[in-house]
Amino acid sequence: MGDQLPYYPMHDFGPLMKGLVIGSLGILHVFLAQFAIGGGFLICLLQRRAMQGKSPLAREFIQKFFSVLVLVSFVLGAVTGVAMWFTTIQISPRTIGVMVHEFHWIWAIEWTFFSLEVTSGYLFYKYSSRLDDRSALTLAGLYALAAWSSLFWINGILSWQLTPGGWLDGHNVWSGFFNASFWPSLLFRTITALTIAGLSACILVNAIPGYSREDRESLVHDCSSLLAPMAAMPLLGLWYFAVIPADSREWVMGGSMPMTMFLNLAVVFSGLIGGYALVGLIRQKLFINGATATLLLALAFMATGAGEFVREGVRKPFSIREYLYANSVRVDEVAYLRREGSVTHDPYPVAEPKGGFPTDQLRHGAGVFRFQCSVCHTVDGTNGLLPLVQTWSNTQLRLNISQLQRTKPFMPPFAGNAKDVEALVQWINWNRSDAPPKWGISQDAAILEEIQGYLDEAGVVPGSNDPTDAQVAEVRS
Ligand code: HEC
Secondary structure: OHHHOOOOOOOOOOOOOHHHHHHHHHHHHHHHHHHHHHHHHHHHHHHHHHHOOOOOOHHHHHHHHHHHHHHHHHHHHHHHHHHHHHHHHHHOHHHHHHHHHHHHHHHHHHHHHHHHHHHHHHHHHHHHHHOOHHHHHHHHHHHHHHHHHHHHHHHHHHHHHHOOHHHHOOOOHHHHHOOOOHHHHHHHHHHHHHHHHHHHHHHHHHHOOOOOHHHHHHHHHHHHHHHHHHHHHHHHHHHHHHHOOHHHHHHHHHHOHHHHHHHHHHHHHHHHHHHHHHHHHHHOOOOOOHHHHHHHHHHHHHHHHHHHHHHHHOOOOEEEOOOEEOOOOEHHHHHHHHHHOOOOOOOOOOOOOOOOOOOHHHHHHHHHHHHHHOOOOOOOOOOOHHHHOOOOOHHHHHHHHHOHHHHOOOOOOOOOOHHHHHHHHHHHHHHHOOOOOOOOOOOOHHHHHHHHHHHHHHOOOOOOOOHHHHHHHHHHO
């Protein structure tokens, strides 16, 4: 393994937690992308209704809807998509590396569909008004199919991160791609896409000037049928939670308060939208005004956000379950790093504070923090390490850091030796003493031995949220 273990230059986002940077951008991107996918289906539906003579305004509305879609989703969607690549390679380069390495052909296929989506979408935007009805429907169908297919392909890779299953032995691409959460996740996302497009259309119907109340009612009625599949969401959600790993499920069932709350929010928001859509819009054929539609779309955004947060959160401490930890250390590398040291081969110098570090040990500690902790913790901003350990004694620090996976099982095991732990402890202490210009060196053999004992006791396997372990963690902190 030795020098081959990859280290990457890491970007520091200051007080912003790296995971949150990806998360917020990801949520925005997913929302826009799903709008584009659902939009394709909406256009096909309206085009068909126009051809059947059931919706006289549909043709004109399609044009207006699609110009919004092109503007919002092609521009913002594409910009946030590229931004996702740029942030992930700075924050989680190794995860992206594995994804590209294992699934390059899948990415290539996904990209061809994305190209087809953009090309057919642009042709539709530009020329559909000059086409006859059947050709316009074919072009819209091509767009919808291409947009949905890009979801199909990317969904396999995203769901594989949480349920890699059979891929773990043998790295077979297809057993990774068609993993346990592939179908529930694909169907769930498809329905979300339809919902977002349906609600956006209802806003637009109200925003276009010159329509009469009857015009708007008939269009709202057409568009809201896109919300009908929401009825299947509860079942798909249950299916999803049945196939994800048991400990991930534990997180959202009380194991982690934020996870549980976010899941509940996602469920309540989706329930509100679904209830309004199925009972009000579809059964009672109620009208929806622009303000209400906007409110529901905002709820849909928050539900998507909470859902994505949970999906990312329940994977902890892994970025690819049972294979790669969120801090880019592979599960089978921890034992090696315990012997070799966490940052012995890290070629990238850490950023020096003003006046520099007083000792090499502190510099070393800063490196250990950057390599192992900084993907989830900032120093004293979001999920800041210093506030979390404010009241801890040195012994608590040494014990809880050495046994990180027992302290909180959503953290990976400590991937370094006793000197790394002590350097980190010294760096924490130096920081919480307001970074004085002079600082001693801690190299007492008895302390290092004590730390080694803690490390050995915790071992190199990930933690579990088995209640007995949680009690241990509670007693410790
Ligand atoms: C996979 C993400 C992740 C990584 C990597 C990670 N942590 Fe954490 N850590 C968390 C989360 C999430 C919490 C919970 C914060 C809270 O309870 O508010 C936490 C909590 C803690 C706590 C407080 C525990 C308690 O019982 O109150 C300490 C101390 C800590 N982390 C230290 C570290 C150190 C040191 C490293 C690097 C060696 C590290 N963490 C790496 C996610 C991570």
